[in-house]
Amino acid sequence: MSERSAAPGGLALIESLVNTLDIESGVDGLDTPEGRARLGITRDGLADARELRESLRAALLAHAGHPPHRPVTPLGTLLARAPLYVAVDDHDGSARLAPADAAPLPSRVAAAVAEALVAGTWTRLKACEAETCHWAYYDRSPAGRGRWCSMRVCGARAKMRRYRAKGA
Template sequence: MGERTTPSGLVLVETLVNTFDVEAGRDALATPDGLEALMRAGDVALTADDMPAVVRLREALRAACAAHTGRAMPPRSAADLTDLLAEAPLTLHVDGATGNATLHPAAGLTGARALTARVAASIAAAEADGTWRRLKACEAESCRWAYYDHSPAGRRRWCSMQLCGARSKMRAYRAKRRTT
């Protein structure tokens, strides 16, 4: 069985969401290496002025990924994501050889707007091919890591059954034993 990876169109979204490690409280965007990795993944240059919009986008995307596990998306996060994506102009390109149409960020965008437009194009393509709903955020409150759900039924709840899933099941087991 081959290694299971996130579809290429969603790697940028997953990378952005995972720039914040909830459990460790570490924000990769606060380090030069972490920021450089995101800029490479998004093929965009970012500055300190872009960080508030990038963090807002990241947290709204995390909430959308959590909604893919059945958790209600907070209205503020939904509004933030809608507002940010609305400010990211896309253009439709039609391939002359195949006639296939794809969305791309509009020309001339820089910084956070360019990153947001790339994310918007990725989400649109993933929604069209049915992969968007499989990008999820771990149900564990102490984790919230983004992962791609490869399970046949698409009902995976944790980034790792061996870690977050096992912790959750052990907590539930102990709570049940305390009440009996």
């Protein structure tokens, strides 16, 4: 989908999770052992990972000003179950939120969201507005108004549809 570079920091985890599903082709990277292993997901945690993925996609669509493409469990509800603690560096006194247990996916995602909130980057992670895509991407545009994961694919398709509609 996207020709863009990966999202910064912990947002790369969220982007990677959301992008395990190619909506256009229906291919789900979580169906393979390799896809699950990349994100540290076991077969037993597959349903929860998919639920988290779609809740994240809904949040990223909201960042782009679009409603979710289907009803989902609110992201806040899922992340409320993710135990975090404040980790303080003994050398420089810096602090961050970190997963409280063996770093299951929801806790890693919650820590990544917290990190991005502090950095001011959370709302820059968006989902492509194209109905057949909804691919996660990090919006690096100066004004933060990116709409598509790829101008060459989704953006070009949308512009072509608008052009054709005007001529009809």
